[in-house]
Amino acid sequence: MLNFSFENQTRIHFGEGQISTVASEIPAGAKVLVIYGGGSIKNNGVYDQVVNALKDHAWFEFSGIEPNPNYDTLMKAQALIKQHDIDYLLAVGGGSVVDGSKFIAAAALYNGDDPWDIITDQQKVEAALPIGVVLTLPATGSETNIGSVVTRDGHKLPFMSPAVRPQFAVLDPAVTLSLSDRQISNGVVDAFIHIMEQYLTFDVKGKVQDRFAEGLLQTLIEEGPKALLAESKNDLEVRANIMWSATMALNGLIGAGVPQDWSTHMIGHELTGTYGIDHARTLAIVLPAVMKVRRDAKRTKLLQYAQRVWHIKEGSEDQQIDQAIKMTEAFFQTMGMPIRLPDVELTASDIDTLMAKLESHGMVALGEKQEVTLPVSRQILEQAL
C-alpha cells in the first residue's frame, strides 16, 4: 500500500425525504444562491422541496448550467453574487451543476486578475464560498470531492481544491426516478469507470481498496441494468444502491493508498470537448481500448478483475482477461453505451484532431506510470475504431 493522507468532511444526508435537511444545514443568516440547470427540477418536485426547505432563508437563484458547464455561463453568476451579497451556494442538480457551482464559488473569492487562471495556470484556490448540494443525478461523485471540470471554447479542463469540497450533500434516491434512461446509463457507466481508473493499475497489496472497488463494481453491474428495465426501474432500492455507489466511487476513499490511472478520462475529455459526446459515452468507448492496449502493464489487476468482479474461473489467464474485457463491453452495451468510435460516427480521420487536442492540453504522459505517451494514446484511439 502507498502512503496516503485522506479526509472527506462532507456531511451526507441519504434517503427519501432528506432534502428537508437543507433547512438546518445552511446557516440561518446566510444569503443563498440556488444554482441549477435546465429546469427539470421544476417538473420532478425537487425545486419545490428546496424552496420549502429554504422558506426561512434569504435566497436567490441562477439557472441554465449546461452539461459540461461552460465558463461563460458560470461567470454570469458573479454579478448576482455581488449584487445580493451571496455567501452560500446551493447546487441542485447533477455533476455539471455541482462542478459549475465549485467554479462559481472559487471565482467569487479569487484574488487574481482572471478566474480562468484557476484552470489554465492551475492557480491555487485559497478560498471559496461554501457549497451545499442536492444531488439529482448520481454519477460524478462531485458532491463530496474536491474536483471540478469546466469547459471553454471546446477545452474541457479540470481543477481541484479542498476549498470547493461541499459542506453537505443530500442524496435522495427518489429524485432519480424521473431521470431518463440515457441519464441513468451515463451515471452508472461514469461511476463504473471512476472506480476502474483507481482499481485497474498495478498491484500494491491495497486489499481493502481493491475489495471496496470490486464491491462497488459488482453493485453497479447488478443494479445498473435494473434501472433500465420496466419491471424494476421504479425500485427505490435499485436507485439507492446506484446513488451510494456513485458517491463512494469518487470520494477519495478507494483511491487512497493505491496508484491511479485516469488516462481514459483524459482521452475521453477530448471526445467531449471536440464533438460534444456525453462524458460517460466517451469513457465507454475509450476504456475497452485502454484495457487492450495496456493489457501487459495491467495484467495482474485485469486477472483479479476477471476473477473477482466477473467470477471468471475457467480458461488460461489470457482467456480470462479476454472474457473480462468482453463482459465489460457487453455491460456497457446493456447500459445503452457506444463502445467504439464508429458507434458515435467517428472514423480514423478524426484521430489526428483528437491527438492535436491531447498534445495542446499537455496530456503527453498519462496513466498510473505516465507510460501513456502520445503514441500510446494514438494506439488506444486506433484500437477503439
Added chain:
Amino acid sequence: MLNFSFENQTRIHFGEGQISTVASEIPAGAKVLVIYGGGSIKNNGVYDQVVNALKDHAWFEFSGIEPNPNYDTLMKAQALIKQHDIDYLLAVGGGSVVDGSKFIAAAALYNGDDPWDIITDQQKVEAALPIGVVLTLPATGSETNIGSVVTRDGHKLPFMSPAVRPQFAVLDPAVTLSLSDRQISNGVVDAFIHIMEQYLTFDVKGKVQDRFAEGLLQTLIEEGPKALLAESKNDLEVRANIMWSATMALNGLIGAGVPQDWSTHMIGHELTGTYGIDHARTLAIVLPAVMKVRRDAKRTKLLQYAQRVWHIKEGSEDQQIDQAIKMTEAFFQTMGMPIRLPDVELTASDIDTLMAKLESHGMVALGEKQEVTLPVSRQILEQAL
C-alpha cells in the same frame, strides 16, 4: 437501505514515517498534553518520533492509561490540564488511550457537577478539547469515531459525542511491528467483530455496505494469521492491511444505512467489567453463541456470510450456516482466542453474576430488533458454556 446521515471529518495520515505530520497538524500556539499508557512507546521509538514532531510546540505528558481506561486515572489528568492551560490532547496508543483521551477532553470542558454524569446520565457533551491520535494498536476504530468506553468500579460503559471525534489520526503500520501476538490477535478479532455487529443483522439491500463489510472480513481473515506467523509477522503490508481494516471497521461507514446489533459487545463488556478478561477475548466467546441462538433472526445474512466471506457453496442452507459458524470459531482459535466460557475458566455458576450486571446496566433489549431480552442473553451465555 435505511435513511442515514454520515460524516467523518478526521484527517488520516497513513503509512510509515507519517508521525512527523503531527508537527503541522497541531496548531503552532497550542499547549499540548501527550497522553499514553504504560510506556511501551518509549521502547519502540514512537515516543521519540512524537517528541521530535513536537519540538516546536509547548507540550506536557500524562501517562499510565490502563487497558479499559479507568475513570479515576482519567480524572487525574484534569489538574495537569488546568495547571498548564492545555488546549490540545495528543493520544499516543491504542483504543484505551484514545478512549481515555476522549473522556479527558470532554471532562475538561464539562459544565455539569460531575463528569461521570456524561456516562451514567448520558449527559450531552457540547464541547471537548481537540484530540489528535498517533495509533499504535489497530483494533477499536476509536481514532476516527465518536465513541469511547470508560470503566469505573467494574462497570464498563460507553458514551458518544461528535465533540470528541479526533481532528486527525496518524496510522503508521510500522509501529505495530512491536506489538505482542496477544495484542495483534486482540486487535484483529476486535475489528472483525465490529464489522459483524454492523453486518450480521437482517437484509435491507444495503449492497455497498454489505460488500464493504465482506471485503474487510475477508482481509482480516487473510492477514490476521499472517501477523502471527514467524515468516510473515514482520511484513509491513500485512500490518498495513490490518490497520486500515480496523479503522474502516468502525468509522461509521459500513454501519450507515443498515441495522446494527452490538449485543455481543454489551454482553462481552460484562465479562471484562466483572472478570477483567481482554475485550476481544470476551467477544470471541460471545459472538459464536449469538450466531447460534439468533440463527433464525439472522438467517439471510448468515447464509450470505457463509457464501461470500467463507466461499461455502456446498450443502443445504443449514449446513452452510453451520460450516460458517465453525470456520468463524476456527479463525478465532487460529488467532489464539478462547471461544467458550470454560476457555477462560468460567462456568455455569458465573452466569447469574453476569445476568445481574446486564440487568443493572439496563441491557434488557439488545440487538438489531431489541429482541435480545435478558432471557435471550442468558441463552447466549449458556450456549457459550
